[in-house]
Amino acid sequence: MLDKINVENPQLFIHAFENAGIGMAIISLDGKLLKVNQSLCTSFGYTAEEVLHLSMKDLLHPDDLAIDKLIIQELTEGKRKSYQMERRYIHKDNHEIWAIMNVSLVRDENDQPRFYISQIQDISVQLRTVAKLRESEERYHRLVExxxxxxxxxxxxxxxxxxxxxxxxxxxxxxxxxxxxxxxxxxxxxxxxxxxxxxxxxxxxxxxxxxxxxxxxxxxxxxxxxxxxxxxxxxxxxxxxxxISASKKAQELMINSEKLTIAGQLAAGIAHEVRNPLTAIKGFFQMMEKDVTENKLYFDVIGSEINRIEVILNELLLLAKPQEAKFEFKNIEVILNHVLTLLESQTNLNNIQIIKNIEPSIPLIKCDENQLKQVFINFLKNSIEAMPRGGMIHIDVLKQSPTSILIRIVDQGSGIPEHLLNRIGEPFFTTKEKGTGLGLMICKNIIEEHKGKIKIESSPSGTRIEIHFPTS
CATH class of the missing domain: 3.30.450.20 (PAS domain)
Structure with missing residues (x-):
């Protein structure tokens, strides 16, 4: 068959046909496969002998048969010399193959149709790769969006x-x-x-x-x-x-709160220390004023300045008074979840896992939400800083009795030396290099204002904090 094709070098054509890297076939005018090469057999899973007992209809996808009629009509009528398109075929094991088909109609010397030569290049792998790539891009786009x-x-x-x-x-x-x-x-x-x-x-x-x-x-x-x-x-x-505006604001509020507390305590200390000698000075000055009639103006000036000092001391004492808390019934789980969200980046950065265990139906507690957040942030930050190599922090919320709940925080940090435990909560006492010693003191004050109790236990394997709050 191949040697009858009118080409200048038939042997070269035969060699190219049989050894082509893509499938090639010579097809009769009625669609029978007359000659195929090995590449086509490999693509479709048939032997050469099996293929030659088939027609193109046996290889084409059933939904594409109508297209085949159009191609044959246009080639026969001379409207096209060749036809190229992507189309579907059926493999021997019935799975779908996508291929690029190129078909030409060969005519004799009288311009009469003799047979078709078709090239079929399997592109299924490429299309699957493109589909996977498109799927990956769509997935990435969804993730980003x-x-x-x-x-x-x-x-x-x-x-x-x-x-x-x-x-x-x-x-x-x-x-x-x-x-x-x-x-x-x-x-x-x-x-x-x-x-x-x-x-x-x-x-x-x-x-x-x-x-x-x-x-x-x-x-x-x-x-x-x-x-x-x-x-x-x-x-x-x-x-x-x-x-991070909200978390920055929370940090600033926390810092400002600590600063105000420091200022208040310092102000209270200074006011009390100055007021005692000032009271004595003022008393003796008033006694002297009654007995001295000369230089009355000097006494007026001194008396005025003493009164001004008293006003300043009163203002310092006002600064030392804590702001009135706003107590409302709140869900302790919600408060803890807000705090854990705020500290999530720090726990991730320090390779710390938070293990939370909250009993169901924990009753609401009457509290100032922001103050309790400040307490939990302080304790959890201390735990994080005590575990530079990472570890776990356990948080348990338990219903201890019908009228109280227990919040337990247990870390795996380096702990606090036993002989220093009693000093925890004292103003300006700290075991941290850059600490102020005021954080725990503020926490203790807040807990006491909420009619709660705190217990701290520590060892080289970690620290355990238990906080008891009333529920009614």
Whole structure:
């Protein structure tokens, strides 16, 4: 069959046909397979002898037979010299094959149709790879789009993509509000210089704290991490932004609260120390004033200054008085969950696992929510700092009696020496190098204001804190 084809070098054509890397077939006008090469047999899973007992209809996908009729009609009528398309075939074991088919109609010297020559290149593997890649891209896109962090992709410092969280974080009405704009439109001017120093296109940077400006003008503090990436086959920067304004505010409130407490205690101490001798001075001065008639003006000035000192001392004592707590019935589990969310980054960074065990139906307790948060933050931060190599912190909430609950915090830290345990809670006493010694004292005061009790036990294998609160 092959040697009858009118070509300049029949032997060369035969060699090319039989050894081609893609499937080749000579097909009769009625669709019978007259000659096939080994590549086609391999693609379809048949032997050469089996294939020659088949027609093209046996190999084609049933849904594509109508297309085959159109191809035959256009080739026969001379509308096309050849036809190329992607189409489906059926393997011997009945699975689907995708291939690129190229077919030509061979005519005799009288221009009458003789047979078809077809090339069939199996592209199933490539299509599966493309499908997996597309699926992977879609999965990545969903992950980015639904990420709890804002995601911005930059090309030459201009935004080309932003996810839904980023839109909400920056207060945008839609993604169009930022696409094409420079990132510096949203970074606080005072942070521009520090941002420009970094080469985000070449190295991962962060996490960094930066100030961003929302569309409504509100300034927020974000944690920013930038990673070099590609976007539509061009270099780009993937920027993760997380709003940490609330946690920063909580930290500042905690620091300010501690500072105010220190100031209050110092003020109280100073006021009491000064008031005692001042009372004596004022008493003797008033006695002297009755007996002396000369230089009355001097006595008036001294008396006025003593009164002014008394006013200052009274103001210092007012500063020393704690602010009135707002007691409401609250769910202790909700308060603990808020605290654990706030400290999540610190526990992850220090390789610390929080194991929480809360009994069902724990009754509400009457408390000042912010003050209790301050207590739990202080204790948990102490536990984290005591475990530089990581470990576990157990938090148990138990119903101890019909009228009280127990909150137990147990860590695996280095512990507190036994001879120092009794001093825990004293002002300015601390076992930490950079501690103030006021944190635990504040916690003890808060717990006592809530009519609670605290017990601290410690050993080289860890510290155990038990807090009892009334429920009614």
């Amino acid at each position: 639904e990420s709890p962090d804002g995601v911005i992709i930059l090309k030459e410092e201009r935004c080309v993509f932003i996810n839904k969280t980023g839109v909400e974080l920056l207060g945008l009405s839609s993604k169009k509000d930022i696409i094409g704009r420079t990132i510096f439109d949203f970074i606080h001017k005072k942070d521009h210089k520090a941002y420009k120093k970094r080469d985000f296109c070449r190295e991962s940077v962060g996490p960094l704290e930066k100030r961003f400006i929302r569309m409504d003008g509100k300034i927020i503090t974000v944690e920013l991490k930038a990673i070099p990436t590609t976007f539509r086959d061009e270099p780009a920067v993937h920027v993760n932004i997380r709003d």
